[in-house]
Amino acid sequence: MRKKIVAGNWKMNNDKQETTTLITALKAKGAFNGVEVKIAPTAIHLSQAVTELNDSAIEVIGQNMHQATNGAYTGEVSVGMLQSIGVKSVILGHSERRAYFNETDEALAEKVKTAVAHDMEVIFCFGEELEDRKADNHFAVVENQLRKALFDLDSADWKYIVLAYEPVWAIGTGETASPEQAQEMHAFIRNLVEEGFGAEIAENVAILYGGSVKPANAQEIFSKSDVDGGLIGGAALNADDFFAIVQSI
Ligand code: PGA
Numbered sequence: 001m002r003k004k005i006v007a008g009n010w011k012m013n014n015d016k017q018e019t020t021t022l023i024t025a026l027k028a029k030g031a032f033n034g035v036e037v038k039i040a041p042t043a044i045h046l047s048q049a050v051t052e053l054n055d056s057a058i059e060v061i062g063q064n065m066h067q068a069t070n071g072a073y074t075g076e077v078s079v080g081m082l083q084s085i086g087v088k089s090v091i092l093g094h095s096e097r098r099a100y101f102n103e104t105d106e107a108l109a110e111k112v113k114t115a116v117a118h119d120m121e122v123i124f125c126f127g128e129e130l131e132d133r134k135a136d137n138h139f140a141v142v143e144n145q146l147r148k149a150l151f152d153l154d155s156a157d158w159k160y161i162v163l164a165y166e167p168v169w170a171i172g173t174g175e176t177a178s179p180e181q182a183q184e185m186h187a188f189i190r191n192l193v194e195e196g197f198g199a200e201i202a203e204n205v206a207i208l209y210g211g212s213v214k215p216a217n218a219q220e221i222f223s224k225s226d227v228d229g230g231l232i233g234g235a236a237l238n239a240d241d242f243f244a245i246v247q248s249i
Contacts, residue, residue: 003036003229004034005038005229006035006229006230006242007230009040009231010237019045019049023039023053027052029243035249037058037059038058043062059088061089061090061121062087064091065078065092065120066078066114067107069118079115088119089120089121089123090115090123091231092108092115094125099168109150112124112150116153116160121160123231125164126145126149127166127167127170128167129169158205162206165182165186170211177221179223179224183226183227186224189207189226190203209221215235215248229249
């Protein structure tokens with residue numbers, strides 16, 4: 001049985017008090033029915049979030065980390081720093097990191113290697129831009145992103161990998177891929193993983209969808225057989241909406 005996962009990417013939102021307020025509201029929600037629920041506050045609030053959630057099933061995850069384990073990288077956060085405060089999972093390759101912070105496929109491959117070498121789970125994001133989809137190039141773009149960042153991994157490393165397909169044109173735009181478009185791409189991705197690493201790994205890897213998932217559309221998207229959950233941005237900032245999405249699986 002593949003894991004079902006709903007992860008909230010808070011991005012650069014919520015100050016210290018707002019972080020506590022949202023966590024308190026999430027903790028007041030009911031059971032998650034076997035869904036792994038994760039939240040990614042900004043780096044400086046991770047430690048606080050871990051403490052505030054220590055009696056909860058909600059897991060705290062990072063939004064990013066550097067590929068080096070330490071050194072002269074002003075402003076960056078290392079895998080060991082995350083782990084030292086109890087963070088066991090990190091988002092890598094988000095389209096905003098790629099677009100605004102010049103994260104290349106090559107740098108992301110290094111980040112993924114560092115993470116898995118330290119037993120850190122990775123939620124690896126990728127997805128095409130609107131012009132790629134219009135040009136019917138979306139499968140090639142996604143394949144290229146995955147091959148460059150993940151296909152040098154050893155088979156044993158895949159137990160740390162969660163995939164998150166996030167078409168860039170759907171992130172924060174209110175526009176979602178249709179459930180059929182999501183399923184089509186997720187099946188393509190699973191097939192690629194099977195070609196590279198075999199049927200068992202492909203069958204077990206969770207593939208999340210991200211991009212304007214809301215309570216109103218979550219159920220239909222999650223009903224697709226190769227969609228194993230979601231990476232949620234805007235709607236993760238509201239406890240009611242986020243919980244409704246969790247319950248839609
Ligand atoms: P969104 O963001 O849900 O606000 O579209 C998704 C994401 O960036 O992971």
